[in-house]
Amino acid sequence: MGTTAGGGRAGVRRRDEGAVRGGRGGRDRDDRGLMGGIEALPFGLLIFVVGTLLAANAYAVVAAKSATDAAARAATRQFVEAPVVDAAGARAAEAEAVVTGLEALVADGRDPDRASVALTGLVAPGRSGPAYVRCARATFTATYRVPALTLPWIGGYGSAFEVRSSHSELVDPFRDGVPGEARSCG
Amino acid sequence: MRVTLGRLRHRGTGPRPARIRRDGRGSSLVLMPAGVLIVLVLASIAVDMSVVHLRKRQALDLAAAAANDAATAGADPAALREGAFRLDPAAARRVVLRTVAASELAPDLAAAPVVRVTAAGVEVTLAVEAEYVFAGVMPGAPDGAVVTATASASAASSPSP
Numbered sequence A: 001m002g003t004t005a006g007g008g009r010a011g012v013r014r015r016d017e018g019a020v021r022g023g024r025g026g027r028d029r030d031d032r033g034l035m036g037g038i039e040a041l042p043f044g045l046l047i048f049v050v051g052t053l054l055a056a057n058a059y060a061v062v063a064a065k066s067a068t069d070a071a072a073r074a075a076t077r078q079f080v081e082a083p084v085v086d087a088a089g090a091r092a093a094e095a096e097a098v099v100t101g102l103e104a105l106v107a108d109g110r111d112p113d114r115a116s117v118a119l120t121g122l123v124a125p126g127r128s129g130p131a132y133v134r135c136a137r138a139t140f141t142a143t144y145r146v147p148a149l150t151l152p153w154i155g156g157y158g159s160a161f162e163v164r165s166s167h168s169e170l171v172d173p174f175r176d177g178v179p180g181e182a183r184s185c186g
Numbered sequence B: 001m002r003v004t005l006g007r008l009r010h011r012g013t014g015p016r017p018a019r020i021r022r023d024g025r026g027s028s029l030v031l032m033p034a035g036v037l038i039v040l041v042l043a044s045i046a047v048d049m050s051v052v053h054l055r056k057r058q059a060l061d062l063a064a065a066a067a068n069d070a071a072t073a074g075a076d077p078a079a080l081r082e083g084a085f086r087l088d089p090a091a092a093r094r095v096v097l098r099t100v101a102a103s104e105l106a107p108d109l110a111a112a113p114v115v116r117v118t119a120a121g122v123e124v125t126l127a128v129e130a131e132y133v134f135a136g137v138m139p140g141a142p143d144g145a146v147v148t149a150t151a152s153a154s155a156a157s158s159p160s161p
Helices: A007-015 A041-079 A087-107 B026-071 B077-081 B090-101
Strands: A117-121 A137-146 A149-151 A155-157 A161-170 B114-118 B122-131 B145-151
Touching: A041 A087, A041 A117, A041 A137, A041 A149, A041 A161, A041 B026, A087 A117, A087 A137, A117 B145, A149 A161, A161 B026, A161 B090, B026 B090, B026 B122, B090 B122
Parallel strands: none
Antiparallel strands: A117 A137, A137 A161, A149 A155, B114 B122, B122 B145
């Protein structure tokens, strides 16, 4: 673009093709050669938009993983330190732990409707089924569905990835009021 | 910048080149892709560093959980019956290994957990591999990094109510 053909033919071309007269440099402009590079502009814009969305989504997954890690840890700590004396107390402790995990996600700025926290394992030593006893290993799993597209001030759309974190700890073997034997821990 | 090519000496047998004047206008179009590329590379580096930071936090959480479990579950029962607290190094190590094996980080461990039992408690050191997301596509760049985390815990009797 912006080239001027020299010689006497340039004047003829200007008249024939209606070229626009240039500025101080006396340059002539027309649309010749425009299609020879115009595709680079939308293509470059596309790369920029897609690349930005890719990096933003990758970071969103990393940030969501950090949030689910914290939620799973908070729920597990709440559960293994809860005052539990029987099965009903264990169910209440599980419900409280789930609420604690969801609160940890909300504190991180996450949408609780996209999240779930659940007790996924309660392995008691020497027992076939799950039981809240000393040295039982409790595992909580926190899940968060990361939006496919997140827009500032507007929110997220779709569910592209499901981020999952789990955390496990032992029920304290030397606490008061918990059934079971401490010697089965080691 | 203004370059005039019209006065260049013409050589060869082809037609005489047209007189062309060039200036700097439009050069930003050429710089734009380079700028976009730089922004994307910086964003990918930020994401990869976030992954490393996330792995370090995960390793620290796991080391703290393992040390916390080992500080109580690894206690010597015979010493407790005598009113003293003493950790059994073998039992503490077993508890740490079980806790680490139950974690989702177990496949990413770069080395076996290091368990150090002292009179005060137990100290756990973990080395975890963190794989980069974007750096792997660049030739010559490392695929990941190894992060380490150390946590310690000790047991104490709760105050009487």
